[in-house]
Amino acid sequence: MNLDRDLPFRGARNYLQSATLFDDILLVRGDDVKSVDFKFNKKTVRQVRYQSVPPENESASVAVWRDSEATVFVVERDQEIVESVPYDEEALVDRFVFTPDGVEVPSEIGEYTVMEAIVAGFKAILHRTVVTHKPKVVFVRARFSELPELPVEVRYTRRIGEFYQGEICTNGKNLGQIFFGEWK
Structure with missing residues (x-):
């Protein structure tokens, strides 16, 4: 190919x-x-x-x-x-429900894709919780046993050096992880 x-x-x-x-x-x-x-x-x-x-x-x-x-x-x-x-990430994030454990992405997100929602949701969680000093964080990796479908929940799980790991769940089932890194 x-x-x-x-x-x-x-x-x-x-x-x-x-x-x-x-x-x-x-x-x-x-x-x-x-x-x-x-x-x-x-x-x-x-x-x-x-x-x-x-x-x-x-x-x-x-x-x-x-x-x-x-x-x-x-x-x-x-x-x-x-x-x-055009891409309005704030308008996408405004559709989410933030919980103590993470963020819930609803079934209806307009023209945005599931991956855009997962990335925007995890970045929003990081900036609201563990990366409040606002370094630039960027999506660097995702692993899925199967592709997530909406609605989906994204949770922060841990920090690994300069990387942040999150969990992606649909209907309570863990489908994979997302990783962000600090942009230097």
Whole structure:
């Protein structure tokens, strides 16, 4: 597989949002995938290629997606991202219900995706609880036994050095984890 993708920036961001990348790979792989492990290696301002072999130059590696059937390596291309599309994360977060244990994402979130909601919810939890001094935190990894469906609950579970781990649950069933790191 060698598949060039043209993805936009989201909102005021000037880098490729990892949830955008996750959702696009999901379009390619299909929503019936199992055992997903998505790791974002670095931020990029360039368009990407999906390929089935590791990149020759490790510094070009943006992310790696693994599921029960395939591995997709995400590699930077020379072309810069020039398009930007609207994205109102605050409007998305306003739809959530915050609880002592985390955040509940309802069934109805408008045009937003489940992954956008999980990422926005976990970031909001971090800024309301353990990362109140407001360093920039970014989504770096997600692991799912199966893809979550709405409604979903996101809970903060622990800090691991400069990383923060959360749990993703649907109907009380733990489907996976999300990890954020501090952006330095």
